Amino acid sequence: MIKIENLTKHYHAAQGKVEAINGLNLEVDDGEIFGMIGPSGAGKSTLIRMLNLLEQPTSGTININGTDLTELSSQNLRAARQKIGMIFQHFNLLSSRTVLGNVAFPLEIAGVAKKERIAKAKELIELVGLSDRADHYPAQLSGGQKQRVGIARALANDPDLLLSDEATSSLDPESTKSVLELLAKIRDEMNLTIILITHEMGVIKDICDRVAVLEAGQIIEEGSILDIFARPKQTLTKKFISSVIDFDLPERIIKYVKAERPGELIRISFVGEKTHDPYISDLVKHYSVDANILYGNIDEIQGVPFGTLVLDLEGQLTNIEESINYLQSQDLRVEVLDNV
Ligand SMILES: Nc1ncnc2c1ncn2[C@@H]1O[C@H](COP(=O)(O)OP(=O)(O)OP(=O)(O)O)[C@@H](O)[C@H]1O
Ligand SMILES: [Mg+2]
Secondary structure, eight states: OEEEEEEEEEEEETTEEEEEEEEEEEEEOTTOEEEEEOOTTSSHHHHHHHTTTSSOOSEEEEEETTEEGGGOOHHHHHHHHHTEEEEETTOOOOTTSOHHHHHHHHHHHTTOOHHHHHHHHHHHHHHTTOGGGTTOOGGGSOHHHHHHHHHHHHTTTOOSEEEEESTTTTSOHHHHHHHHHHHHHHHHHHOOEEEEEESOHHHHHHHOSEEEEEETTEEEEEEEHHHHHHSOOSHHHHHHHHTTSOOSOOHHHHHHHHHHOOSEEEEEEEEGGGGGSOHHHHHHHHHOOEEEEEEEEEEEETTEEEEEEEEEEESOHHHHHHHHHHHHHTTOEEEEOOOO
16 A cells, blocks of 8 residues: 655745645555546656655655665665656657566666566566567567556556556547556456556546546645546536536537526536436426427446436426435435526
8 A cells, every 4th residue: 555644845946945745645556546636837747756766755655565765775766666667748768678688687787697587577578568579679679568568567567556647648639548547457357456647538537446636836725536527526626527428418418508588497406326317307297397408418437327417497486305315315416506
């Protein structure tokens, strides 16, 4: 388990003091894929670089499986670092070395014998699906392939923790998808913990178990993916979510609502099983309310249906109120839209 307490990082630049991380607390469980999202300058890279002490914290502790990294001697820190792999946005491969040479490099540093390190590197290259490229140089590879090499290299010393700083930000959507699938497969097969930093909510949605939203060096919201998507609290979180899931009402509906002055307008959000329940026909049958569907979409988050529906309810006011109560009792998130 990773436990970060009261972590602070202040830089002293020529232009003045920069408070990059401000008293941050976080726990990440073993085997989790934990996402960290935030706008540019929020402190994401600073935070992830402190997790392997590439960056020294100003104050606070970083405890990994019971050991406080900030207390380690330089020799013990070197050993601890070998169990923390890292992948980067720009891959950071050695251009003069082949794929095999790049993947074997950390093993060379760790003093592993040649025969053994080549066998291990080959095994990892196979794991990331690049066996036919082992003798190629980075310049001969696509971005997605380069990142696969980066991943294989990060796994060379059998890490317990893999840190990923915008590892898919330079990739096209197709390569992003396949690299994320590879990370999920590695987590499942090797049972390691992944901390993944991104500014793209789509990445979080696809593979993370939990997410924290970082703003100005602090976590402003955190939770499971479904919780955060279904019940975001902070404006910034909502903004990130709306980049992958459309919450805004289309212009034509806003016009219709304003012009036609219909009944009560409600938005229902639902997650999982609820997508199968016949609650709209229940409304019509039991509450004598007409439900006109104005807008809806269903998406999927990691195989769980997730959707939103905008209904115009028409009927007697008391019936409408009762029907809204009924929907709320169904464990759906119901919002009355009085301002569109
Ligand atoms: N070496 C440094 N010296 C001074 N200030 C720094 C240094 N590194 C980062 N900062 C500042 O710390 C803050 C956080 O930077 P950081 O790189 O962690 O942000 P980020 O969330 O990773 O942003 P991005 O999404 O653009 O990568 C920024 O204001 C940045 O300018
Ligand atoms: Mg960064």
